[in-house]
Amino acid sequence: MTTKKPAASETGDPLLLTPGPLTTSASVKQAMVHDWGSRDAGFLAISKLVLDKIVELAGAQGTHVTVPVQGSGTFAVEAMITSFVPRTGKLLVLSNGAYGQRAKKIAEIADRAVTTYETPEDTPPDLAKLEKLLIDDQAISHVFAVHCETTSGILNPIAEIAEIVAKQSCRLLIDSMSAFGALEIDARKIRYDALAASSNKCLQGVPGLGFVVCRNTALATCKGNATTLVLDLFDQAEALARTGQYRFTPPTHVIVALGKALEEHAAEGGVAGRGKRYRDNAKVLIDGMRAMGFQTLLPSELQAPIIVTFHMPTDPRFVFQRFYDGLKDRGYVIYPGKLTVADSFRIGCIGRLYPEHMKGALAAVREVLDELQVSSGRPQAHSRAGEG
Numbered sequence: 001m002t003t004k005k006p007a008a009s010e011t012g013d014p015l016l017l018t019p020g021p022l023t024t025s026a027s028v029k030q031a032m033v034h035d036w037g038s039r040d041a042g043f044l045a046i047s048k049l050v051l052d053k054i055v056e057l058a059g060a061q062g063t064h065v066t067v068p069v070q071g072s073g074t075f076a077v078e079a080m081i082t083s084f085v086p087r088t089g090k091l092l093v094l095s096n097g098a099y100g101q102r103a104k105k106i107a108e109i110a111d112r113a114v115t116t117y118e119t120p121e122d123t124p125p126d127l128a129k130l131e132k133l134l135i136d137d138q139a140i141s142h143v144f145a146v147h148c149e150t151t152s153g154i155l156n157p158i159a160e161i162a163e164i165v166a167k168q169s170c171r172l173l174i175d176s177m178s179a180f181g182a183l184e185i186d187a188r189k190i191r192y193d194a195l196a197a198s199s200n201k202c203l204q205g206v207p208g209l210g211f212v213v214c215r216n217t218a219l220a221t222c223k224g225n226a227t228t229l230v231l232d233l234f235d236q237a238e239a240l241a242r243t244g245q246y247r248f249t250p251p252t253h254v255i256v257a258l259g260k261a262l263e264e265h266a267a268e269g270g271v272a273g274r275g276k277r278y279r280d281n282a283k284v285l286i287d288g289m290r291a292m293g294f295q296t297l298l299p300s301e302l303q304a305p306i307i308v309t310f311h312m313p314t315d316p317r318f319v320f321q322r323f324y325d326g327l328k329d330r331g332y333v334i335y336p337g338k339l340t341v342a343d344s345f346r347i348g349c350i351g352r353l354y355p356e357h358m359k360g361a362l363a364a365v366r367e368v369l370d371e372l373q374v375s376s377g378r379p380q381a382h383s384r385a386g387e388g
């Protein structure tokens with residue numbers, strides 16, 4: 001145990017260096033101290049502002065609309081897939097991690113024809129192969145891609161994927177959950193029918209609201225596609241446009257907090273400003289971890305500045321649970337890996353975290369390694385990625 005005071009958020013909580021939920025600002029939490037009626041004009045104005053602001057961040061004014069979905073991010077992904085892929089359609093899932101797998105499962109449960117192009121967790125899809133798949137199977141109507149696959153932290157080539165999907169006259173559905181708000185994805189340059197994200201990742205709101213940025217012309221054709229009442233994006237959008245209200249109880253506190261979080265996002269310089277801070281965080285983290293011998297799963301060109309996967313050190317004195325607990329005692333919560341390609345753990349760079357927090361986390365890693373008498377974080381020799 002350290003004798004120093006553990007690191008903490010503005011409200012005294014451990015810092016979450018995880019894929020979410022994340023550390024939020026005190027002011028975002030403070031925005032939740034009021035109760036709002038769901039028909040309250042003040043609340044409805046904030047709700048509208050939030051949805052409009054998201055369309056603006058997407059570069060999608062005039063072409064798309066934000067349709068909110070009560071629940072976590074997966075609720076929005078399920079709403080997107082089941083509302084956009086018609087019963088007669090077929091979905092190609094590009095998968096290199098848990099969120100691709102989840103999309104496939106959603107399509108299967110909804111009884112949609114689905115096929116998967118799977119690559120290992122450290123490998124983006126091959127674009128020529130994608131194009132060939134679409135040419136060879138003309139039944140494929142929709143393609144699902146994950147922007148940043150949070151399982152590994154890999155950045156998938158979303159612009160190139162979008163180009164091929166459009167060229168083959170298919171429709172693109174994007175899970176940009178862990179990237180939206182920090183990594184640019186501009187609807188004027190990247191063509192998609194729908195993009196799902198949520199309140200609590202790079203937008204730094206609290207968890208509880210998912211949303212789908214939907215192309216107006218595509219959404220207009222989605223009536224009757226949905227397989228559930230609550231996840232029907234067509235119905236939700238129609239009711240919101242007609243009444244300004246959610247069909248079912250909205251998470252009022254979460255929406256008001258997201259309004260505050262979006263103000264703070266704008267004050268930081270929008271997507272560019274938020275992205276820069278996360279890139280700074282990732283650089284401090286990766287440089288510092290490599291200096292202690294740790295190796296990243298991914299080479300720099302595939303690494304998104306969202307969450308970083310490190311190989312487990314091979315020193316037998318390194319026991320992950322003790323490492324995790326030691327960091328937690330010092331105020332830093334990290335995340336185990338869930339990769340099939342390598343034994344690993346993850347450290348996140350997103351949420352209300354600044355480079356000084358990452359430096360603090362590195363000092364804590366050093367202390368815990370010393371406590372465990374582990375001299376280096378070096379894993380067994382790996383053929384790919386690593387130190388570059």
Ligand SMILES: *Cc1c(COP(=O)(O)O)cnc(C)c1O
Pocket residue numbers: 019020072073074075077099146148149150175176177178198
């Ligand atoms: C976080 C995340 C989701 C949604 O997860 P929830 O636990 O439902 O919020 C979906 N896709 C990706 C890529 C994510 O990072």
